[in-house]
Amino acid sequence: xxxxxxxxxxxxxxxxxxxxxxxxxxxxxxxxxxxxxxxxxxxxxxxxxxxxxxxxxxxxxxxxxxxxxxxxxxxxxxxxxxxxxxxxxxxxxxxxxxxxxxxxxxxxxxxxxxxxxxxxxxxxxxxxxxxxxxxxxxxxxxxxxxxxxxxxxxxxxxxxxxx
Amino acid sequence: xxxxxxxxxxxxxxxxxxxxxxxxxxxxxxxxxxxxxxxxxxxxxxxxxxxxxxxxxxxxxxxxxxxxxxxxxxxxxxxxxxxxxxxxxxxxxxxxxxxxxxxxxxxxxxxxxxxxxxxxxxxxxxxxxxxxxxxxxxxxxxxxxxxxxxxxxxxxxxxxxxxxxxxxxxxxxxxxxxxxxxxxxxxxxxxxxxxxxxxxxxxxxxxxxxxxxxxxxxxxxxxxxxxxxxxxxxxxxxxxxxxxxxxxxxxxxxxxxxxxxxxxxxxxxxxxxxxxxxxxxxxxxxxxxxxxxxxxxxxxxxxxxxxxxxxxxxxxxxxxxxxxxxxxxxxxxxxxxxxxxxxxxxxxxxxxxxxxxxxxxxxxxxxxxxxxxxxxxxxxxxxxxxxxxxxxxxxxxxxxxxxxxxxxxxxxxxxxxxxxxxxxxxxxxxxxxxxxxxxxxxxxxxxxxxxxxxxxxxxxxxxxxxxxxxxxxxxxxxxxxxxxxxxxxxxxxxxxxxxxxxxxxxxxxxxxxxxxxxxxxxxxxxxxxxxxxxxxxxxxxxxxxxxxxxxxxxxxxxxxxxxxxxxxxxxxxxxxxxxxxxxxxxxxxxxxxxxxxxxxxxxxxxxxxxxxxxxxxxxxxxxxxxxxxxxxxxxxxxxxxxxxxxxxxxxxxxxxxxxxxxxxxxxxxxxxxxxxxxxxxxxxxxxxxxxxxxxxxxxxxxxxxxxxxxxxxxxxxxxxxxxxxxxxxxxxxxxxxxxxxxxxxxxxxxxxxxxxxxxxxxxxxxxxxxxxxxxxxxxxxxxxx
Numbered sequence: 001x002x003x004x005x006x007x008x009x010x011x012x013x014x015x016x017x018x019x020x021x022x023x024x025x026x027x028x029x030x031x032x033x034x035x036x037x038x039x040x041x042x043x044x045x046x047x048x049x050x051x052x053x054x055x056x057x058x059x060x061x062x063x064x065x066x067x068x069x070x071x072x073x074x075x076x077x078x079x080x081x082x083x084x085x086x087x088x089x090x091x092x093x094x095x096x097x098x099x100x101x102x103x104x105x106x107x108x109x110x111x112x113x114x115x116x117x118x119x120x121x122x123x124x125x126x127x128x129x130x131x132x133x134x135x136x137x138x139x140x141x142x143x144x145x146x147x148x149x150x151x152x153x154x155x156x157x158x159x160x161x162x163x
Numbered sequence: 164x165x166x167x168x169x170x171x172x173x174x175x176x177x178x179x180x181x182x183x184x185x186x187x188x189x190x191x192x193x194x195x196x197x198x199x200x201x202x203x204x205x206x207x208x209x210x211x212x213x214x215x216x217x218x219x220x221x222x223x224x225x226x227x228x229x230x231x232x233x234x235x236x237x238x239x240x241x242x243x244x245x246x247x248x249x250x251x252x253x254x255x256x257x258x259x260x261x262x263x264x265x266x267x268x269x270x271x272x273x274x275x276x277x278x279x280x281x282x283x284x285x286x287x288x289x290x291x292x293x294x295x296x297x298x299x300x301x302x303x304x305x306x307x308x309x310x311x312x313x314x315x316x317x318x319x320x321x322x323x324x325x326x327x328x329x330x331x332x333x334x335x336x337x338x339x340x341x342x343x344x345x346x347x348x349x350x351x352x353x354x355x356x357x358x359x360x361x362x363x364x365x366x367x368x369x370x371x372x373x374x375x376x377x378x379x380x381x382x383x384x385x386x387x388x389x390x391x392x393x394x395x396x397x398x399x400x401x402x403x404x405x406x407x408x409x410x411x412x413x414x415x416x417x418x419x420x421x422x423x424x425x426x427x428x429x430x431x432x433x434x435x436x437x438x439x440x441x442x443x444x445x446x447x448x449x450x451x452x453x454x455x456x457x458x459x460x461x462x463x464x465x466x467x468x469x470x471x472x473x474x475x476x477x478x479x480x481x482x483x484x485x486x487x488x489x490x491x492x493x494x495x496x497x498x499x500x501x502x503x504x505x506x507x508x509x510x511x512x513x514x515x516x517x518x519x520x521x522x523x524x525x526x527x528x529x530x531x532x533x534x535x536x537x538x539x540x541x542x543x544x545x546x547x548x549x550x551x552x553x554x555x556x557x558x559x560x561x562x563x564x565x566x567x568x569x570x571x572x573x574x575x576x577x578x579x580x581x582x583x584x585x586x587x588x589x590x591x592x593x594x595x596x597x598x599x600x601x602x603x604x605x606x607x608x609x610x611x612x613x614x615x616x617x618x619x620x621x622x623x624x625x626x627x628x629x630x631x632x633x634x635x636x637x638x639x640x641x642x643x644x645x646x647x648x649x650x651x652x653x654x655x656x657x658x659x660x661x662x663x664x665x666x667x668x669x670x671x672x673x674x675x676x677x678x679x680x681x682x683x684x685x686x687x688x689x690x691x692x693x694x695x696x697x698x699x700x701x702x703x704x705x706x707x708x709x710x711x712x713x714x715x716x717x718x719x720x721x722x723x724x725x726x727x728x729x730x731x732x733x734x735x736x737x738x739x740x741x742x743x744x745x746x747x748x749x750x751x752x753x754x755x756x757x758x759x760x761x762x763x764x765x766x767x768x769x770x771x772x773x774x775x776x777x778x779x780x781x782x783x784x785x786x787x788x789x790x791x792x793x794x795x796x797x798x799x800x801x802x803x804x805x806x807x808x809x810x811x812x813x814x815x816x817x818x819x820x821x822x823x824x825x826x827x828x829x830x831x832x833x834x835x836x837x838x839x840x841x842x843x844x845x846x847x848x849x850x851x852x853x854x855x856x857x858x859x860x861x862x863x864x865x866x867x868x869x870x871x872x873x874x875x876x877x878x879x880x881x882x883x884x885x886x887x888x889x890x891x892x893x894x895x896x897x898x899x900x901x902x903x904x905x906x907x908x909x910x911x912x913x914x915x916x917x918x919x920x921x922x923x924x925x926x927x928x929x930x931x932x933x934x935x936x937x938x939x940x941x942x943x944x945x946x947x948x
Contacts, residue, residue: 032199033192037355037404038436038873045355073192086190090182093838096846097668098189099356099404105190120886128880131873133355133405134668135849136842137881138888 356404726788
């Protein structure tokens with residue numbers, strides 16, 4: 001049994017030996033927004049934020065999350081209360097099948113905290129740790145730029161900022 | 164005559180860039196794919212896979228596996244139904260399990276257990292005695308008479324031939340003839356997102372949940388394999404991750420059903436990423452040899468191509484859809500022959516723009532070689548030699564499926580139905596013409612095109628140049644059945660569309676709802692849609708062969724029209740006392756065109772609740788609409804077209820290709836939803852670009868796939884493709900497609916490769932075969948020296 005914080009709440013969960021964090025989050029907590037595709041850290045679909053850092057949760061052992069603070073797409077916003085990055089992805093249609101989308105959005109969140117006003121090229125490079133097989137890349141990059149604007153406008157004392 | 168613009172200016176919902184219906188589920192991660200599904204009491208299955216490319220089971224002993232605690236049952240070929248089942252368009256033909264392995268990783272047996280890890284452990288306890296059989300991996304070797312026999316039907320399908328005119332005359336009339344041969348590697352759909360299947364039997368009735376873009380065809384396959392009536396099979400197709408043709412019907416789905424029947428529990432089989440890439444499907448390995456004859460004025464006199472496709476173990480195709488034939492159909496004489504052949508490699512099937520990505524690339528290259536001889540601009544050469552609306556189509560698939568002559572076929576169709584058909588075997592609308600002109604202008608083609616083999620900039624080893632490529636594909640086919648749809652208007656004035664197209668991310672749930680809402684005249688938000696449940700959706704081909712917008716869209720519109728007709732008949736009789744054709748529905752309100760009745764405004768809800776009344780027996784009505792008749796055969800007249808412009812940099816030392824700029828243009832008639840369309844066009848371009856510069860499955864000497872994972876199988880990422888997000892649309896308006904629309908998703912995958920290949924030629928002065936990886940570029944440059 002390990003204790004960890006997920007999306008702001010504390011859980012005691014059973015973590016099987018050798019089980020990775022992504023599988024545990026899906027199985028124990030029913031967080032199916034944590035998508036698993038390649039299981040080798042290549043595609044980024046399972047990206048979550050652990051103690052403020054983006055990680056591919058298929059490469060993290062569940063045991064390693066003991067005492068950590070994990071944020072998944074479910075903790076970012078929900079259908080009644082979208083996060084600005086989620087709104088931006090809808091406005092720019094930064095997805096098709098959307099299997100990869102939660103991973104891209106979590107990667108975008110971590111990136112925008114590092115770089116709140118990126119250029120398109122910076123955003124494209126930052127999003128290159130994830131794979132979108134449908135090929136929505138130009139619209140994913142636009143989504144990230146749009147989200148940067150939304151977040152910038154929402155920042156205290158930053159109202160006058162222009163695009 | 165009403166112009167396209169006039170038609171389109173009247174639309175309220177068609178043509179609008181509405182966010183897709185499931186956008187909120189998609190960005191919050193709440194959308195459920197098959198891997199996310201669970202059923203009460205379900206257990207888990209795993210499949211034992213062949214360690215040989217070609218082998219027969221002499222003996223199989225499952226007793227040790229059965230004895231493992233937690234195991235509920237094992238199935239082998241001895242438990243499998245022995246009926247042959249077929250996937251759509253001959254993508255699979257075979258028994259579920261038959262005791263023979265035809266490729267490395269082929270399905271051998273399956274275990275059901277309480278947990279997945281127990282099932283996996285049990286696989287190792289199944290003892291199989293194999294008799295290895297000789298295997299063949301090269302398609303041309305597999306065609307030899309003494310080649311190992313892979314299938315009981317023989318390895319080689321009858322050639323599929325399309326011909327017109329006379330090859331000898333085409334050659335005589337030419338001032339010169341050029342030829343080439345290209346051997347294409349196999350591209351993998353490399354689906355992001357795995358798939359799973361849950362099967363549950365209740366008595367002799369089967370329910371199956373899986374991610375599929377072809378729910379109806381999957382039900383047909385289960386019916387064939389198990390020999391039970393269609394009425395006892397319910398497929399609930401869930402959204403899939405990127406599919407590109409991977410998630411139609413797959414044998415693992417049928418194995419799940421066999422296993423569930425044996426253990427009498429719901430069983431879930433979830434494929435690993437490696438299984439998704441190494442055991443389901445891939446694009447064919449294709450060998451294209453062709454030549455074209457041309458006059459000195461740039462007129463093509465001859466197009467002659469011979470094309471081999473490898474079907475792997477279970478594909479059964481004699482042809483690939485190859486609509487490059489039509490796009491270049493102005494050639495005066497033509498002969499195309501396709502040869503389907505089995506090999507002991509993973510089954511090959513229809514991947515996005517099948518045939519047009521491969522044979523299309525060869526045709527475009529040979530055409531470019533003609534233009535090179537003439538020193539003619541490739542845009543101009545395409546404008547001169549590519550088909551225009553109204554001209555004769557060369558691909559006449561449909562004729563092979565008609566009984567008797569075309570005249571006899573037409574006579575069998577009621578005059579009333581036939582009168583709205585376009586001219587069969589002639590292109591109904593659109594072409595590359597307008598998009599090539601508009602695209603060249605927007606791309607700045609004339610400024611960057613410096614002549615064949617001429618870069619526009621050279622910086623040390625880095626050379627920059629531009630290229631243009633075109634692609635065409637069909638707008639659905641009718642050979643396997645007539646698509647249908649149902650539209651229900653509910654008593655509250657909302658409506659639901661039922662059409663079995665699946666959801667693979669292409670936005671059909673949204674564009675089909677737009678078609679219905681536009682036709683019904685009710686707000687878009689009141690239209691919902693079911694795309695996967697075969698118990699409520701009538702038969703449809705699903706999302707394949709670019710069928711969705713054109714054929715399913717036609718059916719959805721026809722169903723909505725029928726529902727609206729019934730609604731207006733009620734309103735006319737009960738409220739307006741006038742003929743129904745004087746009425747219309749606008750934004751959910753029934754109104755009359757009769758000036759004297761302008762003040763009568765009845766909502767759809769009021770009309771349907773009219774009979775509820777004071778009488779206790781009264782009840783609200785609902786209306787069910789369906790197409791009144793069959794759709795005209797789309798493959799005889801409709802195509803969609805893409806023209807792409809690429810700006811590349813080639814490093815002649817490292818062989819690396821960078822895409823600097825890319826413009827996608829497309830003629831698909833009315834664009835039902837520009838938001839959806841842009842993604843189809845750019846996504847298609849990226850799929851085609853992957854084929855052109857990155858992607859190839861690598862097979863070892865035993866036919867095993869070396870790179871069935873996303874680490875070794877390279878895909879483009881965000882920084883690898885230009886960020887230009889605007890696209891250009893043609894303005895054509897189709898006479899049959901819903902609100903003038905045609906199809907969209909495949910031509911762009913076909914156009915990108917030729918554009919990039921030509922740009923690379925212009926940069927370095929020699930052709931490089933796809934995939935144009937750095938090593939292939941360097942090898943081609945060395946060979947040219």
